[in-house]
Amino acid sequence: MDGTGDAQQMSNSVLGARSLGKTFANGSVVALEGATFDIRPGSFVSLVGPSGCGKSTLLRLIAGLIERTSGQVSVHGTDVSGPRTDVAMMFQKATLLDWRTAIENVLLPTEMARSVTKDDQKHAAELLKLVGLEEFLFAFPSQLSGGMQQRVALARLLQTGADVLLLDEPFGALDEFTRERLNVELMRIVGEVKATTLFVTHNIAEAIFLADQVFVMTPRPGRIAATIDVPFERPRPLSLQTSPEFNTLVAEVRDVLGDDH
Ligand SMILES: Nc1ncnc2c1ncn2[C@@H]1O[C@H](COP(=O)(O)OP(=O)(O)OP(=O)(O)O)[C@@H](O)[C@H]1O
Ligand SMILES: [Mg+2]
Numbered sequence: 001m002d003g004t005g006d007a008q009q010m011s012n013s014v015l016g017a018r019s020l021g022k023t024f025a026n027g028s029v030v031a032l033e034g035a036t037f038d039i040r041p042g043s044f045v046s047l048v049g050p051s052g053c054g055k056s057t058l059l060r061l062i063a064g065l066i067e068r069t070s071g072q073v074s075v076h077g078t079d080v081s082g083p084r085t086d087v088a089m090m091f092q093k094a095t096l097l098d099w100r101t102a103i104e105n106v107l108l109p110t111e112m113a114r115s116v117t118k119d120d121q122k123h124a125a126e127l128l129k130l131v132g133l134e135e136f137l138f139a140f141p142s143q144l145s146g147g148m149q150q151r152v153a154l155a156r157l158l159q160t161g162a163d164v165l166l167l168d169e170p171f172g173a174l175d176e177f178t179r180e181r182l183n184v185e186l187m188r189i190v191g192e193v194k195a196t197t198l199f200v201t202h203n204i205a206e207a208i209f210l211a212d213q214v215f216v217m218t219p220r221p222g223r224i225a226a227t228i229d230v231p232f233e234r235p236r237p238l239s240l241q242t243s244p245e246f247n248t249l250v251a252e253v254r255d256v257l258g259d260d261h
Contacts, residue, residue: 013038013039013040013041013074013077014039014040014041014042014075014076014163014164014196015037015038015039015062015074015075015164015196015198016037016038016039016072016073016074016077017035017036017037017061017062017071017072017073017074018036018071018072018073019034019035019036019070019071019072020032020034020035020036020058020061020068020070020071020072020073021033021034021035021068021069021070021071022054022057022061022066022068022069022070023069027069030220030221030222031054031057031221031222032054032057032058032061032221032222032223033221033222033223034071034223035058035071035223035224036071036224037215037224037227039196039198039213040196040212041196042194042195042196043196043197043212043213044187044190044196044197044199044210044211044212044213045197045198045199045211045212045213045214045215046199046200046201046206046207046208046210046211046213046214046215047059047198047199047200047201047207047214047215047217048200048201048202048203048204048207048214048215048216048217048253049202049216049217049218049219049222049257050202050218050219050257051202052219052222053217053218053219053222054217054219054221054222054223055168055200055217055222056168056200057222058217058222059089059166059168059198059200060089061073061080062075062080062087062164062166062198063080063083063087063089063166064080064081064082064083064084064087065083065089075087075164076164085160085161085162086162086163086164087162087164087166088157088158088160088162088164088165088166089157089165089166089167089168090153090154090157090165090166090167090168090170091168091169091170092168092169092170092172092173093173094141094146094149094150094152094153095153096141096149096152096153096156097141098140098141098142099140100140100141101137101138101139101140102128102133102136102137102138102139102140102141102144102152102155103121103124103125103128103137103138105141105152105153105156106124106127106128106152106155106156106159107120107121107124107159108156109156109159109160110124110159123159124155124159125137127155127158127159128151128152128155130155130158130189130192131151131152131154131155131185131189132151132185133148133151133152133155136148145178146173146174146178147171147174147178147181147182150170150171150174150182151182153170154170154186154189158189158193158195162195163193163194163195163196164195164196164197164198165190165195165196165197165198166197166198167186167197167198167199167200168200169200169201169202170182170186170199171183172201172202179206180238183206183209183210184238186199186210187210187234187235187236188235191234199211204250204253204254204257205241205246205250207253208228208230208246208249208250208253209236209238209240209241209246211230212229212230213227213228213229213230214227214228214230214249214253215227216228216253216256216257218256218257218258225256225257226252226253226256228249228252228253228256230249232245232246
């Protein structure tokens with residue numbers, strides 16, 4: 001591909017990277033090397049790979065939380081040079097403020113940007129309904145289960161209005177049943193709000209079940225070793241995971257990861 005084609009392609013993608021790299025400790029730790037990809041608007045991409053392969057580093061580069069060492073990264077066709085309002089990130093831990101109710105936590109990003117209006121309050125209540133917490137608007141985090149707290153964090157993420165969601169193992173600290181249920185709801189929710197989503201997980205089946213595309217990462221140096229398209233229609237039933245087609249994809253990912261998984 002020539003240089004002009006490259007620039008054109010990148011300006012059409014929601015998220016784009018070209019030979020993106022990041023080193024730490026004066027270059028002695030190569031956390032990410034040569035990441036090149038384009039993510040289509042509204043698509044769901046899972047990032048799977050073993051601990052230390054650079055998943056969080058890639059998300060933090062896209063969010064503008066850390067500076068790249070080499071290459072390019074863009075969101076909506078513009079170069080990432082710092083934190084921005086069209087990108088929102090969520091972590092494993094909910095990080096809610098204990099002394100604020102669920103709805104007050106959801107309203108926090110708005111409150112930090114400007115005065116909160118009645119419409120903002122209505123919107124926050126709608127988002128809490130979207131994540132299944134309409135009966136808990138005025139509950140404090142200590143009165144909510146871990147899964148419910150992550151639902152509040154997800155509503156808060158959506159309240160920012162960002163259409164690019166970076167989710168770093170958002171349900172990783174929860175039990176398997178809760179995680180599976182939240183995953184199904186997450187698929188419905190990002191479909192409804194039409195967000196472009198990059199989702200980090202250690203779990204291969206989860207990565208495939210949720211995504212349109214899976215980026216498989218390997219460590220030392222951290223790189224995207226393969227991109228796998230997931231062809232299954234939506235909505236997807238949980239039973240999809242027992243089908244031979246699904247398990248063929250699981251085997252394909254395992255093959256790329258080799259002994260690292
Ligand atoms: N601030 C930092 N200073 C030095 N090294 C770092 C820093 N952040 C990350 N690293 C190193 O970069 C590499 C990639 O780290 P990263 O956190 O991106 O991995 P990860 O894939 O998210 O791992 P995990 O699955 O455990 O969360 C690791 O070797 C890590 O030690
Ligand atoms: Mg990480």
